[in-house]
Amino acid sequence: MDTLSQATIAEFEQLTANFCKKSLLHYIDEHHPDGNFTLLPSLVDEACAIGIIAKANASAPGYDYGVWGKQTIDSNDAIQSSLIMLATLAKTCASFAFLVHIQGIAANILIRNNMETDYHYPLLILYDGLFPPYYSLLCNPSRIPINYTMENNYLIHTSMGYGYNPQYAIVCIPESTGWQSIYFNNTDTILLQTIKTHGIRGLTYRARFNSKITHRMSADTHTIEMLLAYFWLGLAAIATGVAYSAYQKAIEYTGERYQRGGLIKNIESVQMLLGNAKANIEASKRALVTFELVDSSAVLKHAAQTRLTATTLCSQAVTDCLQVFGGYGYMEDFGIEKKFRDCNTLLSVGGSPFFMKQYIAQMEMEE
Amino acid sequence: MYIDNYLSLRYSKESLPLLGKLLVDGKYQSLWDYDTTVLPRKVQKWRKKAKTFSRLYIRPLAPVVDNNPYDFDPQPLINEATRWGFQTIIMPFPFGTAALMPYLRSTTLQVAVIAEEFATECGGLALLLLAHHLGVAPLLLSGHIPTWLKFLLPMYIKGAWFGKPTTMAFAITEPEAGSDVEDSIGAKDAHIQVTATPVNGGYLLNGTKVFISDGAIADQVTIFAKIKGEEVDSWTCFLVKKGMKGFSAGRREKKMGQRAADASELIFDNVFVPRRNIVGKLRGGWALNQNVLNYSRPVVAAMALGHARGAFERALHFCNHNYYMGKKLIDYKEIQYELADMLIKLESVRMTIWRSCAHFRACQSLSSIAKVYASDMAVEICKQAMAIMGDSGIHHEYGVEKALRDARLTQIYEGTNQINRYAIIEHQYSTDVILDNV
Numbered sequence: 113m114d115t116l117s118q119a120t121i122a123e124f125e126q127l128t129a130n131f132c133k134k135s136l137l138h139y140i141d142e143h144h145p146d147g148n149f150t151l152l153p154s155l156v157d158e159a160c161a162i163g164i165i166a167k168a169n170a171s172a173p174g175y176d177y178g179v180w181g182k183q184t185i186d187s188n189d190a191i192q193s194s195l196i197m198l199a200t201l202a203k204t205c206a207s208f209a210f211l212v213h214i215q216g217i218a219a220n221i222l223i224r225n226n227m228e229t230d231y232h233y234p235l236l237i238l239y240d241g242l243f244p245p246y247y248s249l250l251c252n253p254s255r256i257p258i259n260y261t262m263e264n265n266y267l268i269h270t271s272m273g274y275g276y277n278p279q280y281a282i283v284c285i286p287e288s289t290g291w292q293s294i295y296f297n298n299t300d301t302i303l304l305q306t307i308k309t310h311g312i313r314g315l316t317y318r319a320r321f322n323s324k325i326t327h328r329m330s331a332d333t334h335t336i337e338m339l340l341a342y343f344w345l346g347l348a349a350i351a352t353g354v355a356y357s358a359y360q361k362a363i364e365y366t367g368e369r370y371q372r373g374g375l376i377k378n379i380e381s382v383q384m385l386l387g388n389a390k391a392n393i394e395a396s397k398r399a400l401v402t403f404e405l406v407d408s409s410a411v412l413k414h415a416a417q418t419r420l421t422a423t424t425l426c427s428q429a430v431t432d433c434l435q436v437f438g439g440y441g442y443m444e445d446f447g448i449e450k451k452f453r454d455c456n457t458l459l460s461v462g463g464s465p466f467f468m469k470q471y472i473a474q475m476e477m478e479e
Numbered sequence: 480m481y482i483d484n485y486l487s488l489r490y491s492k493e494s495l496p497l498l499g500k501l502l503v504d505g506k507y508q509s510l511w512d513y514d515t516t517v518l519p520r521k522v523q524k525w526r527k528k529a530k531t532f533s534r535l536y537i538r539p540l541a542p543v544v545d546n547n548p549y550d551f552d553p554q555p556l557i558n559e560a561t562r563w564g565f566q567t568i569i570m571p572f573p574f575g576t577a578a579l580m581p582y583l584r585s586t587t588l589q590v591a592v593i594a595e596e597f598a599t600e601c602g603g604l605a606l607l608l609l610a611h612h613l614g615v616a617p618l619l620l621s622g623h624i625p626t627w628l629k630f631l632l633p634m635y636i637k638g639a640w641f642g643k644p645t646t647m648a649f650a651i652t653e654p655e656a657g658s659d660v661e662d663s664i665g666a667k668d669a670h671i672q673v674t675a676t677p678v679n680g681g682y683l684l685n686g687t688k689v690f691i692s693d694g695a696i697a698d699q700v701t702i703f704a705k706i707k708g709e710e711v712d713s714w715t716c717f718l719v720k721k722g723m724k725g726f727s728a729g730r731r732e733k734k735m736g737q738r739a740a741d742a743s744e745l746i747f748d749n750v751f752v753p754r755r756n757i758v759g760k761l762r763g764g765w766a767l768n769q770n771v772l773n774y775s776r777p778v779v780a781a782m783a784l785g786h787a788r789g790a791f792e793r794a795l796h797f798c799n800h801n802y803y804m805g806k807k808l809i810d811y812k813e814i815q816y817e818l819a820d821m822l823i824k825l826e827s828v829r830m831t832i833w834r835s836c837a838h839f840r841a842c843q844s845l846s847s848i849a850k851v852y853a854s855d856m857a858v859e860i861c862k863q864a865m866a867i868m869g870d871s872g873i874h875h876e877y878g879v880e881k882a883l884r885d886a887r888l889t890q891i892y893e894g895t896n897q898i899n900r901y902a903i904i905e906h907q908y909s910t911d912v913i914l915d916n917v
Contacts, residue, residue: 145733241802241803241804241869241870242801242803242808242868242869242870242871243803243869243870245804246804249804256804257804257805272870307874307875307876308546308874308875308876309873309874309875309880310865310872310873310874310875310880310883310884311873316873316874370655370670371656371657371658371659371665371669372659372664372665372668372669373667373668374668381897381898381900381901382897385897427862431858431887434887435890435891435895435896435897438657438658438891438895439652439657439689439690439891439892440657441891442734442735442736442887442888442891443732443733443734443735443742444733444734444735445733449734449735452735452887453735453884456862456865456873456880456883457873459862459866460865460866460869460870460872460873461870461873462870463869464865464866464867464868464869464872465866466813466817466863466866466867467866467869470813
């Protein structure tokens with residue numbers, strides 16, 4: 113069911129771009145290369161108010177068309193709109209885009225289960241361990257070794273999760289009967305420890321649960337596949353936005369920096385770096401825009417391919433852009449090193465290229 | 480899965496007749512050990528010593544200093560490295576601690592070997608210790624025995640006998656002249672701003688150098704300046720000492736990686752340098768600079784190799800101790816495939832570096848080939864290491880993401896890899912193998 117015209121998608125993109133220009137731009141400065149976290153609550157409030165962030169509340173502006181809002185459940189156009197919004201946010205700050213992405217997926221889980229919450233900040237745990245489960249296990253959760261205890265409506269578990277100062281938590285866990293999404297309406301009993309990461313800093317936690325479950329939601333395999341597909345597509349979109357902004361910065365820099373008696377934009381090796389970066393970014397964009405909702409296993413495979421292609425190409429593009437800056441690119445002042453770290457984090461998190469290749473091959477074999 | 484039955488490597492040796500046994504190798508031994516055996520005996524000793532030193536002194540500091548580089552006092556580590564003989568390894572006795580016979584076969588191999596070991600544990604601390612050699616290199620390459628006696632000998636005696644190190648730094652990069660001063664084609668148009676004005680008894684230095692490794696902590700700096708009113712062909716190397724009037728360290732850069740070593744701005748405001756502090760010949764700076772880079776590039780390559788090896792070793796350890804879906808990571812064939820791929824790259828990089836160090840004199844194209852290949856492979860290996868560790872690969876606590884941040888700098892300093900490619904062709908431009916006589 114297609115619900116959005118291209119003009120409406122462009123309006124969402126413009127809305128996000130305006131938000132970036134007016135508010136998000138101040139989130140990163142020379143003293144806070146990874147973002148000024150004190151500004152985050154007001155930015156999140158603003159993004160919620162204008163409908164960029166999806167919230168599991170029917171009266172919230174982003175309920176339908178925020179990033180991973182209700183309409184993305186069955187609309188290609190809404191998915192495209194979410195991807196475009198994420199990419200636009202990532203042009204200014206990948207960490208904020210990642211937070212919006214996580215909030216969207218958590219809201220999407222609640223919306224699918226007709227649940228509502230007023231909270232902004234989730235802790236999202238989509239899978240346990242180093243990688244998502246292989247495809248055969250995703251379809252047969254009873255075969256997945258269990259690392260948790262669930263008794264008397266309590267969950268005892270340790271895992272890695274994403275979010276920022278979480279107010280509620282959602283954990284997807286395998287059971288003998290199928291997948292479950294476990295909802296905790298507060299995080300008071302969850303021991304949270306921030307983990308320092310390569311990029312997208314401040315949004316990764318080690319969470320120790322010894323907590324009373326608020327609600328259990330059964331999730332069929334299709335739902336889990338869709339959530340994983342959203343997760344991967346979002347990472348691809350963020351990586352594309354990061355790479356695009358790195359490219360723009362590199363282009364600007366080549367018009368300002370003199371070496372060899374002229375502007376560096378005239379140096380052949382710089383042109384080769386930029387040409388390679390541009391080709392990679394365009395290929396990544398195309399991989400994203402060709403994504404379509406089809407039947408469930410194909411969606412996941414398509415999302416995996418898109419994510420593998422986009423994050424790999426964008427990581428290369430950002431490294432090429434950083435090289436254009438020479439020594440300056442390695443320093444925090446120009447912001448390009450953050451883009452390098454962010455893009456490599458997006459490459460590894462939620463299934464690294466090595467894992468994605470295996471995953472795609474396994475899905476091919478299943479077919 | 481480890482096999483120890485009749486199909487195993489060990490058994491395949493044991494079941495051979497005596498003479499056959501002598502011809503095959505059935506040991507399960509690390510490649511580090513195998514590689515060490517191909518080195519000259521005294522270099523083997525340095526390699527083992529550097530590994531021990533790195534584990535004892537660099538490993539515990541690495542994560543702490545990466546998090547808080549500005550609170551770190553490097554002097555105790557430098558003192559210890561001097562006591563072990565690493566800070567004077569660029570020359571043999573009586574100017575340094577390098578072993579003489581291997582040195583006569585290769586001037587850079589011993590430094591390259593210790594660089595790999597240091598960088599395996601921490602890129603920043605390795606740079607902190609090794610940037611000193613870069614500062615010393617112009618003194619060495621000046622080829623001027625009185626200079627050696629005046630500067631290198633006291634440095635060796637103070638360090639090796641009295642345990643008081645002299646730290647040096649090498650200053651060529653300027654705000655408007657980065658890659659230009661590392662490439663002979665770019666240099667003719669380089670916008671060099673640090674100048675030396677002749678005055679009675681010496682020169683007055685003015686201008687600013689940037690990104691100088693160890694710049695803020697160095698006791699002495701070899702700095703390059705053009706003579707006022709002239710061009711790059713007047714570039715001259717001067718030895719500037721800490722405390723000279725008008726010489727100061729400015730801003731310390733905030734770097735993505737190799738954070739333990741400072742990259743500082745050096746400010747020269749009418750610094751008087753006596754004529755005796757000219758290193759090499761007046762107007763001989765470019766020749767010194769180019770040859771210093773040819774000497775240092777294999778060492779940078781070895782540092783890149785170290786970063787990659789560190790990433791590999793940590794990933795291997797991680798795979799041996801972590802499980803995915805109830806099975807050890809190392810027992811997945813696809814993980815083994817990736818680990819093997821990383822080892823192939825590590826070995827080929829090491830052989831390229833050691834090959835580039837196989838001559839008494841540094842060879843421009845081989846040095847640049849080693850630097851470009853090692854740094855590109857290092858970044859790839861670090862990314863592979865992160866990938867096989869899954870979501871943990873990006874965590875600071877495992878040290879692999881740090882190795883990637885550290886390795887990325889090796890593609891930039893000592894001439895970007897693009898500049899190094901020009902250097903390779905510059906050296907090979909006039910060769911025409913097809914016309915060679917047979």
